Amino acid sequence: xxxxxxxxxxxxxxxxxxxxxxxxxxxxxxxxxxxxxxxxxxxxxxxxxxxxxxxxxxxxxxxxxxxxxxxxxxxxxxxxxxxxxxxxxxxxxxxxxxxxxxxxxxxxxxxxxxxxxxxxxxxxxxxxxxxxxxxxxxxxxxxxxxxxxxxxxxxxxxxxxxxxxxxxxxxxxxxxxxxxxxxxxxxxxxxxxxxxxxxxxxxxxxxxxxxxxxxxxxxxxxxxxxxxxxxxxxxxxxxxxxxxxxxxxxxxxxxxxxxxxxxxxxxxxxxxxxxxxxxxxxxxxxxxxxxxxxxxxxxxxxx
Amino acid sequence: xxxxxxxxxxxxxxxxxxxxxxxxxxxxxxxxxxxxxxxxxxxxxxxxxxxxxxxxxxxxxxxxxxxxxxxxxxxxxxxxxxxxxxxxxxxxxxxxxxxxxxxxxxxxxxxxxxxxxxxxxxxxxxxxxxxxxxxxxxxxxxxxxxxxxxxxxxxxxxxxxxxxxxxxxxxxxxxxxxxxxxxxxxxxxxxxxxxxxxxxxxxxxxxxxxxxxxxxxxxxxxxxxxxxxxxxxxxxxxxxxxxxxxxxxxxxxxxxxxxxxxxxxxxxxxxxxxxxxxxxxxxxxxxxxxxxxxxxxxxxxxx
Numbered sequence: 001x002x003x004x005x006x007x008x009x010x011x012x013x014x015x016x017x018x019x020x021x022x023x024x025x026x027x028x029x030x031x032x033x034x035x036x037x038x039x040x041x042x043x044x045x046x047x048x049x050x051x052x053x054x055x056x057x058x059x060x061x062x063x064x065x066x067x068x069x070x071x072x073x074x075x076x077x078x079x080x081x082x083x084x085x086x087x088x089x090x091x092x093x094x095x096x097x098x099x100x101x102x103x104x105x106x107x108x109x110x111x112x113x114x115x116x117x118x119x120x121x122x123x124x125x126x127x128x129x130x131x132x133x134x135x136x137x138x139x140x141x142x143x144x145x146x147x148x149x150x151x152x153x154x155x156x157x158x159x160x161x162x163x164x165x166x167x168x169x170x171x172x173x174x175x176x177x178x179x180x181x182x183x184x185x186x187x188x189x190x191x192x193x194x195x196x197x198x199x200x201x202x203x204x205x206x207x208x209x210x211x212x213x214x215x216x217x218x219x220x221x222x223x224x225x226x227x228x229x230x231x232x233x234x235x236x237x238x239x240x241x242x243x244x245x246x247x248x249x250x251x252x253x254x255x256x257x258x259x260x261x262x263x264x265x266x267x268x269x270x271x272x273x274x275x276x277x278x279x280x281x282x283x284x285x286x287x288x289x290x291x292x293x294x295x296x297x298x299x300x301x302x303x
Numbered sequence: 304x305x306x307x308x309x310x311x312x313x314x315x316x317x318x319x320x321x322x323x324x325x326x327x328x329x330x331x332x333x334x335x336x337x338x339x340x341x342x343x344x345x346x347x348x349x350x351x352x353x354x355x356x357x358x359x360x361x362x363x364x365x366x367x368x369x370x371x372x373x374x375x376x377x378x379x380x381x382x383x384x385x386x387x388x389x390x391x392x393x394x395x396x397x398x399x400x401x402x403x404x405x406x407x408x409x410x411x412x413x414x415x416x417x418x419x420x421x422x423x424x425x426x427x428x429x430x431x432x433x434x435x436x437x438x439x440x441x442x443x444x445x446x447x448x449x450x451x452x453x454x455x456x457x458x459x460x461x462x463x464x465x466x467x468x469x470x471x472x473x474x475x476x477x478x479x480x481x482x483x484x485x486x487x488x489x490x491x492x493x494x495x496x497x498x499x500x501x502x503x504x505x506x507x508x509x510x511x512x513x514x515x516x517x518x519x520x521x522x523x524x525x526x527x528x529x530x531x532x533x534x535x536x537x538x539x540x541x542x543x544x545x546x547x548x549x550x551x552x553x554x555x556x557x558x559x560x561x562x563x564x565x566x567x568x569x570x571x572x573x574x575x576x577x578x579x580x581x582x583x584x585x586x587x588x589x590x591x592x593x594x595x596x597x598x599x600x601x602x603x604x605x606x
Contacts, residue, residue, distance in 0.1 A: 161366040
């Protein structure tokens with residue numbers, strides 16, 4: 001993750017270039033991992049940083065902050081935020097890299113919102129404080145052939161029961177911008193200063209207008225992140241038009257091919273909610289109507 | 304895995320092209336997964352095939368064998384071979400795709416050997432029946448810089464404690480043949496018809512003779528598989544000279560760079576054993592002496 005330069009570079013810009021926000025302030029780093037964001041905050045002049053993580057990686061983080069002489073400025077806590085007894089009870093700033101694939105898959109956002117409600121001072125800042133999700137439709141014949149239709153004939157055998165499973169599993173992969181055949185449509189905006197946990201289950205309508213005559217084999221989703229509270233707004237996108245990130249994009253194959261002509265629209269609704277049994281998993285459903293009035297609903301599972 | 308055409312194609316050649324070995328015979332498929340090898344055996348004329356797997360994938364395998372009309376020829380059993388009550392007690396042939404990274408990492412070979420001792424008729428066949436492991440030394444400056452030395456300076460911070468961990472973790476990746484700077488050396492041969500579980504812990508000497516003047520940054524390991532009992536011996540290699548497989552090769556970085564001139568040798572010993580706490584993990588140690596008489600020992604962990 002540290003090697004994702006878009007990700008880590010954006011956090012560095014947002015934190016280190018905004019020392020006026022950090023100077024003398026207390027900072028909570030939710031899910032601190034190796035401690036890189038905590039060290040950015042310390043470098044930006046924070047009076048004290050508390051990093052919390054339930055993973056064993058925090059043992060390495062402790063060695064790292066000592067090797068970099070931040071032992072007095074950064075305190076690391078191993079455990080769950082929900083249960084932890086933090087050495088500081090109110091913070092000026094919360095920083096966190098909580099985003100998962102499709103923004104919300106295995107995401108820590110609910111923990112960040114909890115941290116905000118419990119530990120952030122009124123008018124405190126959250127880094128980042130804004131996230132938006134988008135979808136578009138893509139032409140993807142060759143890859144769909146390889147990923148989905150492959151199962152129709154595996155060395156002469158019928159593996160179509162696996163095809164059904166493969167179709168319902170969103171695929172995390174990079175997609176060429178030239179595969180995108182419609183305008184993008186924003187399906188969700190999350191303002192981290194006000195969002196509630198319930199907002200992470202949502203239903204959103206979309207209209208995708210074709211920019212050329214082509215065939216559609218899948219919907220494509222991605223997200224943008226921004227640090228609205230920074231002086232020169234730092235933002236990055238994980239879309240097909242932007243530089244590679246480890247989040248790539250998320251592909252939802254449709255059961256059949258959709259024909260679109262320039263100017264025509266695919267309309268529909270996307271619903272997304274944590275799975276009831278395992279709340280790190282996501283149940284996503286996409287209902288859509290094609291320009292030729294074909295209607296379909298697909299249930300996807302990110303497990 | 305099914306998409307690895309070297310792997311699946313080799314098994315198909317070995318089984319389907321050797322119908323004279325399978326016709327009217329009973330076959331046990333150890334770790335049958337989706338059932339592809341069981342279906343190859345059925346297609347080759349086996350009188351009955353029993354496939355066993357402890358994973359839930361076997362529920363899909365049942366649908367697949369029914370969709371392909373092998374319900375009467377193939378019986379699937381969900382469970383551990385050690386505990387299972389199989390419908391046939393003695394088999395003419397055992398087939399299995401048990402190989403892991405570095406051949407033995409997370410491998411099922413011990414289960415295959417157990418199956419042989421318990422269920423294989425005298426003079427029965429095992430597909431495959433031979434495996435060999437090789438090492439060579441490689442020039443890998445650029446990649447070592449990115450994978451290992453990266454940790455010396457992460458956005459201006461010292462992450463060298465992670466570097467130590469990264470160095471001890473063998474890297475599974477494809478390596479260009481032109482990076483190989485020595486002749487290969489076989490470090491282990493496994494004859495599946497006679498091997499015992501104890502043979503999977505081993506110590507092997509090696510001598511790697513440089514084929515040109517260059518620098519060495521890592522040792523490289525791979526394995527070859529062969530079906531010795533087939534008419535026209537089917538074999539495949541996972542080495543850097545061969546076609547891509549999902550096993551790729553395994554890279555063991557050395558703590559310092561070794562200088563070699565054409566004709567000079569690096570000598571050493573490799574030891575390999577299952578980890579005592581988790582026997583699917585591997586502890587690997589490589590001791591070596593360079594042409595300039597520098598000696599070193601590195602402990603690696605495949606976890």
